[in-house]
Amino acid sequence: MKAKTKYVPVPSRSILPERDAGRDPVLECVKLGITLGGIKAVEDFNLTIGRTEIVGLIGPNGAGKTTVFNLLTKVYQPTTGTILLNGQDTHGMNTMQVNKAGIARTFQNIRLFRNLSVIDNVKTAMNNEMRYNMLSAILRLPNYRREEVAAHRRALKLLSIFDMQNVADVPAGSLPYGAQRRLEIVRALATNPSLLLLDEPAAGMNPSETADLMDNIRKVHEMFQIAIILIEHDMSLVMNICEGICVLNFGHVIAKGTPDEIQSNPAVIEAYLGRKKEA
Amino acid sequence: MTFLNFFISGISLGSIYAIIALGYTMVYGIAKMLNFAHGDVIMVGAYVCFYAVARYELNPFLGVVIAMMVCTFLGIIVERLAYKPLRQAPSLAVLITAIGMSYFLQNTALLLWSSNPKVFPSIIGRGSFKLFDGNLSISHITALTIGVCLVIMVILSLFIGKTKMGKAMRACSEDKGAAQLMGINVNATISMTFAIGSGLAAVAGALLCSAYPTLMPTTGALPGIKAFTAAVFGGIGSIPGAFLGGLMLGVIEIFAKAYISSQLSDAVVFGVLIVVLLVKPAGLLGKMTQEKV
Numbered sequence: 001m002k003a004k005t006k007y008v009p010v011p012s013r014s015i016l017p018e019r020d021a022g023r024d025p026v027l028e029c030v031k032l033g034i035t036l037g038g039i040k041a042v043e044d045f046n047l048t049i050g051r052t053e054i055v056g057l058i059g060p061n062g063a064g065k066t067t068v069f070n071l072l073t074k075v076y077q078p079t080t081g082t083i084l085l086n087g088q089d090t091h092g093m094n095t096m097q098v099n100k101a102g103i104a105r106t107f108q109n110i111r112l113f114r115n116l117s118v119i120d121n122v123k124t125a126m127n128n129e130m131r132y133n134m135l136s137a138i139l140r141l142p143n144y145r146r147e148e149v150a151a152h153r154r155a156l157k158l159l160s161i162f163d164m165q166n167v168a169d170v171p172a173g174s175l176p177y178g179a180q181r182r183l184e185i186v187r188a189l190a191t192n193p194s195l196l197l198l199d200e201p202a203a204g205m206n207p208s209e210t211a212d213l214m215d216n217i218r219k220v221h222e223m224f225q226i227a228i229i230l231i232e233h234d235m236s237l238v239m240n241i242c243e244g245i246c247v248l249n250f251g252h253v254i255a256k257g258t259p260d261e262i263q264s265n266p267a268v269i270e271a272y273l274g275r276k277k278e279a
Numbered sequence: 280m281t282f283l284n285f286f287i288s289g290i291s292l293g294s295i296y297a298i299i300a301l302g303y304t305m306v307y308g309i310a311k312m313l314n315f316a317h318g319d320v321i322m323v324g325a326y327v328c329f330y331a332v333a334r335y336e337l338n339p340f341l342g343v344v345i346a347m348m349v350c351t352f353l354g355i356i357v358e359r360l361a362y363k364p365l366r367q368a369p370s371l372a373v374l375i376t377a378i379g380m381s382y383f384l385q386n387t388a389l390l391l392w393s394s395n396p397k398v399f400p401s402i403i404g405r406g407s408f409k410l411f412d413g414n415l416s417i418s419h420i421t422a423l424t425i426g427v428c429l430v431i432m433v434i435l436s437l438f439i440g441k442t443k444m445g446k447a448m449r450a451c452s453e454d455k456g457a458a459q460l461m462g463i464n465v466n467a468t469i470s471m472t473f474a475i476g477s478g479l480a481a482v483a484g485a486l487l488c489s490a491y492p493t494l495m496p497t498t499g500a501l502p503g504i505k506a507f508t509a510a511v512f513g514g515i516g517s518i519p520g521a522f523l524g525g526l527m528l529g530v531i532e533i534f535a536k537a538y539i540s541s542q543l544s545d546a547v548v549f550g551v552l553i554v555v556l557l558v559k560p561a562g563l564l565g566k567m568t569q570e571k572v
Contacts, residue, residue, distance in 0.1 A: 073460055075456070075460075094459075095456075095459040095460055096459050096462055096463065096464055096465070099460060099461065100462055104460070104461070105460055111454050111456070111457040112457075113449065113450045113453045113454060113457070113458075114453060115449070115453060115566075116446070116449055116450065116453070120446055120449070123443070123446055124443075124446045124447065124449075124450045124458070124461055124463065125461040125462065126443075127443045127446065127447055127461075127462060127463055128462045130443045132443070134444060134471075137438060137444060138434060138438060144442070148441070148442075148443075151443075187461060188461075190461075191461055191462050
């Protein structure tokens with residue numbers, strides 16, 4: 001069990017870990033909402049994430065968790081509210097621009113480029129930092145070589161975090177399930193995010209794989225010092241790894257707090273287990 | 280020796296089909312659409328080259344370069360105006376738009392350049408190499424066509440395999456949503472694919488009209504359809520498939536003309552296509568896509 005993070009209130013009427021309280025938050029969602037097909041999938045969603053915070057986003061099925069991720073990454077444009085990323089309003093940005101601005105994600109159902117090799121999956125995510133143009137690519141000019149070599153090195157280094165450098169040249173689709181999940185995290189990290197979104201990283205994993213995953217998430221958090229939001233149904237993972245937890249139900253935030261607070265929160269218990277029948 | 284002669288001209292014709300088929304197959308691989316206007320881009324390329332060389336008396340190779348630039352630009356414009364607004368539309372709508380664009384280009388060419396056939400000047404003259412005491416003669420344009428096709432294949436394979444643009448193209452062909460979330464500009468990647476395909480179409484136009492010098496607004500239509508067939512034959516979406524399919528189609532067509540009947544050659548070509556698709560529905564090098572359930 002890790003040491004508990006001390007939370008302190010910050011001016012935006014939210015709480016942040018003490019170490020992040022003095023710095024601008026990486027993400028601020030204010031009154032975020034979206035209507036999908038006449039249904040308010042997410043409504044009045046407020047969340048502030050500190051520079052290096054790990055937050056769990058939990059809630060029953062259909063609560064709107066993945067929708068929040070899709071809003072943050074602009075797969076959906078929010079109908080109401082604002083998203084501030086590193087203090088910058090992301091209004092009008094598209095998915096690609098939000099990625100450049102610092103959000104990277106993984107997917108609930110793995111979406112690797114299955115026919116590309118493992119290392120090419122990672123290098124694809126580095127396209128933005130490579131500056132060479134088409135002409136130098138065709139003529140193989142020195143700047144093309146230099147940048148490709150640098151990207152290759154960095155990709156191998158990232159893969160080595162999860163001990164995957166020896167499978168760099170196999171097609172991503174032929175990796176075992178757990179390794180594909182790890183590769184998705186590596187690919188997301190390759191875009192140099194300041195905020196990493198993990199959508200059910202432990203889905204379909206057995207307990208020992210989940211334990212490995214927890215170590216890996218901690219490792220990434222320590223190495224890169226970035227903020228992480230994770231959606232997860234595995235409560236032992238969430239309670240173990242997350243410093244703060246945000247609970248969604250029917251598109252609303254019903255509770256926010258530390259794992260201990262959440263575990264004893266009556267509204268959360270009700271959302272998960274239902275209300276006791278009145279006599 | 281005549282066999283070898285036929286074989287070489289088959290390879291040469293097949294090289295042209297292969298270059299055109301690359302345009303079909305790359306666009307299909309990335310934008311998942313059949314760009315039936317591709318054949319007409321060949322015709323535009325040939326006309327531009329024709330005017331550059333015959334009217335303005337430029338160096339033929341400079342003419343090809345100008346044609347490539349014009350067609351690259353044309354490809355980008357066509358994509359931007361006709362196909363981009365339909366990115367989310369059903370594929371049938373896009374297909375019909377592509378056919379419409381094909382007629383639009385043909386008829387614009389008819390207005391601009393009239394229906395009178397032009398005699399295209401060969402870009403490297405009409406000489407030939409004589410081998411084996413003159414028993415085997417290979418025209419310069421045949422040799423050039425085969426050489427150009429090989430060079431294009433090598434450059435394109437390296438480009439797709441080893442550069443960031445190539446990786447972006449492959450990523451987009453697999454999962455545009457995920458690619459975008461990894462910071463790839465999907466629209467720019469699709470534009471680039473059209474640009475490359477159309478630039479290659481201009482090369483194919485110049486080579487085609489150097490070998491078969493009649494140039495009309497409908498010149499691109501039949502080679503376009505044949506190259507599309509070649510792309511399907513090799514497995515649409517696959518670049519080596521387009522190359523192999525193009526070459527095989529060219530050889531089969533020339534052999535059918537030489538040994539069976541020149542009237543039946545197209546029937547033989549399409550007959551072979553039907554047999555291949557019966558045995559391998561995804562084409563020679565195509566991958567079977569499994570529907571996710």
